[in-house]
Amino acid sequence: MSLEIIEIKDPESGSSAKIAPTFGFNCFEFLANVDGQAIDVLWAADDFADGTARPSSSGIPLLFPFPGRIHGTKLSWEDRQFEIPEGDGRGNAIHGFVMNRAWRVTEQTESHVTAEFQASRDDATLMEQWPTDFKVTATYEVSGTALTGTYRIENPSAKPLPFGFGTHPYFKVPIGGESADACEIIVPYTFAWEFKDQMASGNQFNRDTDPFQPILFQDTQFDNGFGGLESEDGLCTTSIHDPGSGRTIEQQFDDQFDSVVLYNPGHREAFCIEPYTCIPDAFQLRRQGYDGGLRVLPAGETFETSIRIRVK
Numbered sequence: 001m002s003l004e005i006i007e008i009k010d011p012e013s014g015s016s017a018k019i020a021p022t023f024g025f026n027c028f029e030f031l032a033n034v035d036g037q038a039i040d041v042l043w044a045a046d047d048f049a050d051g052t053a054r055p056s057s058s059g060i061p062l063l064f065p066f067p068g069r070i071h072g073t074k075l076s077w078e079d080r081q082f083e084i085p086e087g088d089g090r091g092n093a094i095h096g097f098v099m100n101r102a103w104r105v106t107e108q109t110e111s112h113v114t115a116e117f118q119a120s121r122d123d124a125t126l127m128e129q130w131p132t133d134f135k136v137t138a139t140y141e142v143s144g145t146a147l148t149g150t151y152r153i154e155n156p157s158a159k160p161l162p163f164g165f166g167t168h169p170y171f172k173v174p175i176g177g178e179s180a181d182a183c184e185i186i187v188p189y190t191f192a193w194e195f196k197d198q199m200a201s202g203n204q205f206n207r208d209t210d211p212f213q214p215i216l217f218q219d220t221q222f223d224n225g226f227g228g229l230e231s232e233d234g235l236c237t238t239s240i241h242d243p244g245s246g247r248t249i250e251q252q253f254d255d256q257f258d259s260v261v262l263y264n265p266g267h268r269e270a271f272c273i274e275p276y277t278c279i280p281d282a283f284q285l286r287r288q289g290y291d292g293g294l295r296v297l298p299a300g301e302t303f304e305t306s307i308r309i310r311v312k
Contacts, residue, residue, distance in 0.1 A: 003051045010111050010142045014038075017142050020059075023051055024099035025115045025138050028059030032145040032311035034247065039311045041147070041249055043170040043270035055100035057265070060149070060169045064096045064136055067166030068225070068261060068280025069199050075283060077131045077162060084129050090197075095168070097126055098136055112141035118156070132157040146310035153303040161297040164278035166261070167307060169251070170270040173217055175311075177244020180268065181218030184241045187260055187273055188212050190228030199281040200225055202290040214241070217271060222262035225279045231255050238273045251275075253307045258293050275307060 003023050009016040014033040020026045028044040044058035055061060070093040075082045084093040101123055103115040118135040119126040127133060135154040140147065155161035173180040188211035194203035204227070211230045217240075229236045234255050241248040257275035264271060278293030279285065285292035297303055 003049055005049060006105070006108065006113050008108075008111055008113050008140065008142050010144065013142075013144050015142050015145055015147075017140060017147055019113060019140055020049070021105050021113075021115050022102040024055055024062055024101060025103040025117070026055070026059045026061055026099070027140050027147070027149070030142075030147045030309065032147075034145050034311050037176070039176060039247060040172055041309065041311060043172045043265075056095050056168060058170060060167050061095065061099040062136070062138060062151070063164075063166040063168055063276075064098050064153070065130060065134060065161075065163040065165070066093070066096050066283075067164050067168075067274070067276045067278070069094045071197075071199055071281050071284050075130075076287075077283075080131065082129050082131065088198075092199075097123075097129070103138075106137075107139075111143065112139055114139040120156075132159045132161045134161055134163065144310070145312065146308055148306060148308045150306040151304065153297065155297040155299055155301055158299050160299065162283070163295055163297060163303075164276060164282055164293065165303075165305070166257075166274055166276035168263075168272060168274045169309065170265065170272055171240055171249050172270055173240065173242070175240065175242035175245055175247040175249060177242040177247075179244055181216065182243055183217040183271075184214035184243065185217060185220065185271060185273075186212055186214050186239045186241075187226065187262060188230035188236065188238070189226035189260060190230065191226065193225040193227060193259075193279055195224050198223060200279045200285060200292060202285055202288055220262070220264055220271065222264050225259055225261045225276070227259045227279065229255070229258065229260065236275075240271060240273075248312050249309065250312060251307065251309050254305055256303075256305050277305075
């Protein structure tokens with residue numbers, strides 16, 4: 001059965017995006033109209049719109065309340081233990097609860113759409129898998145050559161909410177040119193986390209090159225986490241530049257995201273630059289005395305952030 005698809009469009013520029021609200025509110029297509037040319041920014045599996053693709057494999061999966069993996073399937077928090085489903089085929093929980101569930105659309109105009117997911121309302125079984133209730137609201141808006149995602153996390157319960165949030169965008173390469181290998185990637189990190197079994201161990205290794213030095217796509221083979229992100233006026237900018245077409249995909253996010261995960265899908269038709277508020281398995285790092293960015297949201301409080309993707 002095909003998924004429900006919502007299309008939003010900027011009438012002035014002609015740029016558009018498609019979102020699947022019943023499959024994680026995943027924005028799986030963004031066509032940026034640049035000088036009359038439609039640039040296809042996001043990679044998605046051919047069967048994504050049919051609802052048969054792996055939910056973390058396409059578009060922009062939203063990862064909450066934990067991005068990346070949690071070691072094993074048990075979470076210990078404040079003397080309680082929670083059982084979380086295995087999801088990576090290796091015995092670990094991965095990428096949270098909201099990327100494959102149905103969200104409720106609460107507002108829609110021609111150029112933007114908003115949806116929300118609340119554990120207690122939309123899937124009460126999650127109340128047994130996490131320390132507290134949570135509510136996630138996301139808005140996508142197309143304007144000019146930019147797609148902006150605005151995200152709000154609310155803690156409607158009486159207890160503190162431990163969480164991490166991240167996005168997992170699949171950026172298509174090349175960007176109108178002939179060679180993906182020639183694309184130049186800039187991610188201004190200053191250190192790499194040591195990963196063991198695809199989770200951070202706590203060790204860090206300083207980068208030995210300038211943070212803004214481009215990396216050629218042909219030299220990438222990543223599934224790793226990085227930190228110490230350079231920012232200007234509180235904003236970090238990552239980019240993929242295609243010298244063949246002269247086009248650049250730029251992603252900008254605030255300093256509440258203190259980590260990124262870089263990932264090469266096996267098909268090598270895309271590259272993932274994933275902003276995370278915490279490094280994978282930040283819970284275990286916290287127990288070991290390391291700061292992996294895990295956040296704890298007090299009762300009744302709200303966390304808000306946004307990410308802008310644009311083509312130039």
